Structures are given as C-alpha cells and as structure tokens.
Amino acid sequence: MQTLLNVSNLCKNYKRSARFLSSGFRAPLGPISFTLGAGQTLSIIGESGSGKSTLVQIIAGLISPSSGDISIKGQPLCSLSQQERCRAIRMVFQDPSSSLNPKVTIGRILTAPLELNTDFNKQQIKEQIQETLALVGLLTDYLDFYPNMLSTVQQHQVALARAMILNPDIIIADEILATLDISLRFKIVNLLLNIQENKGTSYIFVGHNMNLVRHMSDQVIVMNNGLIVENNNTAEIFNTPQTDYTKHLLLSHQPDYRK
Ligand SMILES: Nc1ncnc2c1ncn2[C@@H]1O[C@H](COP(=O)(O)OP(=O)(O)OP(=O)(O)O)[C@@H](O)[C@H]1O
Numbered sequence: 629m630q631t632l633l634n635v636s637n638l639c640k641n642y643k644r645s646a647r648f649l650s651s652g653f654r655a656p657l658g659p660i661s662f663t664l665g666a667g668q669t670l671s672i673i674g675e676s677g678s679g680k681s682t683l684v685q686i687i688a689g690l691i692s693p694s695s696g697d698i699s700i701k702g703q704p705l706c707s708l709s710q711q712e713r714c715r716a717i718r719m720v721f722q723d724p725s726s727s728l729n730p731k732v733t734i735g736r737i738l739t740a741p742l743e744l745n746t747d748f749n750k751q752q753i754k755e756q757i758q759e760t761l762a763l764v765g766l767l768t769d770y771l772d773f774y775p776n777m778l779s780t781v782q783q784h785q786v787a788l789a790r791a792m793i794l795n796p797d798i799i800i801a802d803e804i805l806a807t808l809d810i811s812l813r814f815k816i817v818n819l820l821l822n823i824q825e826n827k828g829t830s831y832i833f834v835g836h837n838m839n840l841v842r843h844m845s846d847q848v849i850v851m852n853n854g855l856i857v858e859n860n861n862t863a864e865i866f867n868t869p870q871t872d873y874t875k876h877l878l879l880s881h882q883p884d885y886r887k
C-alpha cells in the first residue's frame with residue numbers, strides 16, 4: 629500500500645501567559661508521527677482534551693505547528709501553494725448549519741472553491757458540480773436553495789460535496805456524526821464509504837462512537853495528553869488493546885442505542 633500522508637515529529641507548543649492562563653491552559657501536542665495509506669481510513673480516538681482536534685487542524689492547515697514535518701505523496705505540505713493544499717486536504721466541520729453560510733446558495737457554495745482553486749471554465753465548473761452532487765446523492769434542483777431550506781442530512785451532504793468538489797486526496801472529518809441520530813449517522817457513514825469506493829479518497833476521522841470507528845477504519849490512533857499511545861490496525865486495537873488507557877476508552881465509549 630502506497631503511503632499518502634507522512635506526519636513526522638509534529639509538535640505544537642503554546643506559550644504560557646497570564647492571558648492564556650485566564651482563558652484556560654492549552655496543553656502541548658506531540659511529538660506525533662504516523663503515516664496514512666492511499667484510500668485508507670484512519671480514526672483518531674482519545675479522551676476529551678487529548679489533542680485530536682488540534683492534530684487534525686494542524687494537518688488541515690488551520691493551526692501552524694511549532695515543529696515537525698507533514699508531507700503528502702512525498703511533498704512537504706509547506707512547499708505546496710494554497711491551491712495545491714486545498715486540492716490535497718479538505719476538512720468537513722461538525723455542524724453544517726454553522727459551517728455553511730446561510731446567505732449563500734448551494735450553487736455558490738460549490739462554485740467558490742472551483743473558481744478559487746482551479747482554472748475551470750463555466751462548463752467544466754457546471755460538470756464538476758453535477759458530478760459531485762451525484763456523488764453525495766443530491767439533486768441539482770437544490771443549487772438555488774439556501775442551506776437552511778435543507779434537512780440536516782442534506783446539509784451534511786452539501787458539506788461533503790463542498791469538501792469533495794476539488795477531488796482531494798484526504799478528507800478530514802472531526803466528529804461530524806456526533807449531532808446526528810443513529811439512522812442518519814449510518815446514512816452519512818454509508819455515503820462516506822461509497823465516496824471512498826468511488827474516488828479512493830482517504831479519511832482522517834475523529835470520533836467517539838467506537839462502533840462507527842470500528843466499522844469505518846483501517847487504522848486507529850489512540851491519543852492521550854497530546855501524544856499517540858497506540859497506533860495499529862483496527863482489528864488489533866479492538867481485539868488486543870495494549871494499554872489500560874485504550875481498554876478503558878473502548879469500554880467507556882460504547883454507543884447508547886437508546887438515543
Ligand atoms: N481554543 C482553545 N483555547 C484554549 N485551550 C484550548 C482551546 N482548544 C483546545 N484547548 C485545549 O487544548 C488541548 C487539546 O484540545 P483538543 O480540542 O485538541 O482536544 P480533543 O481531543 O479534540 O477533545 P474533544 O474530544 O473534547 O473534542 C486541551 O487541553 C484543551 O483544553
């Protein structure tokens with residue numbers, strides 16, 4: 629299997645200052661090293677505050693690291709232009725009702741990344757939008773709609789379409805399923821798996837629901853206090869967890885089917 633992403637000795641340190649202390653101490657992260665294979669799904673699990681979101685936000689380019697290297701297909705991320713970076717890694721946010729601008733139509737939401745990051749002409753933009761809508765199971769009828777005219781699942785489909793519109797190598801999804809009830813959650817999970825089968829997209833998935841993590845992932849990273857405590861294939865993590873921390877985590881985050 630070909631290595632797509634290589635994260636090496638990634639660290640993030642926060643300066644302690646009176647101002648930061650008053651707003652809560654942000655724990656340091658790293659050093660973190662791992663690889664992700666092409667077309668694979670990596671899940672990151674760990675207790676609240678263990679650094680999962682910080683790590684994925686650094687990989688997505690939303691936070692800059694203090695040190696360390698990230699490369700994609702052998703190329704350092706820092707050597708890529710903003711456009712190349714956008715085409716390599718896209719992030720899907722937890723709550724589409726707040727991440728999708730309510731004043732912008734679905735058509736504009738999907739056109740903007742293509743105008744900014746490609747030299748597609750109008751016809752190519754139209755075709756790419758049609759193909760991406762079909763990929764996420766949405767009709768082109770919705771292009772003139774505003775996000776709040778859509779159901780929660782449709783909003784998630786639009787958020788996924790926005791992430792997929794540039795055909796990225798990696799999609800990062802930080803707890804995107806947490807606010808959905810169980811049947812809608814599986815709908816989005818199946819959609820993610822279909823996209824992966826169709827496009828070979830790799831996922832970095834942060835989640836607390838261990839059944840979903842087990843169902844979706846090829847590889848699992850367990851984080852505690854800003855460090856990786858285990859990194860293994862999914863079966864090994866679930867069948868033979870190596871640390872008490874992982875055992876506890878797997879037991880304490882069993883999904884509650886009554887919800
Ligand atoms: N905006 C912020 N300001 C100050 N500290 C923060 C901020 N965001 C996170 N932190 C702190 O940084 C550390 C790592 O947080 P992070 O959000 O990466 O954890 P997480 O594993 O994603 O947790 P969760 O499961 O709750 O989402 C924690 O100590 C947290 O309290």
Ligand SMILES: [Mg+2]
Nearest residue numbers: 680681682802
């Ligand atoms: Mg988080």
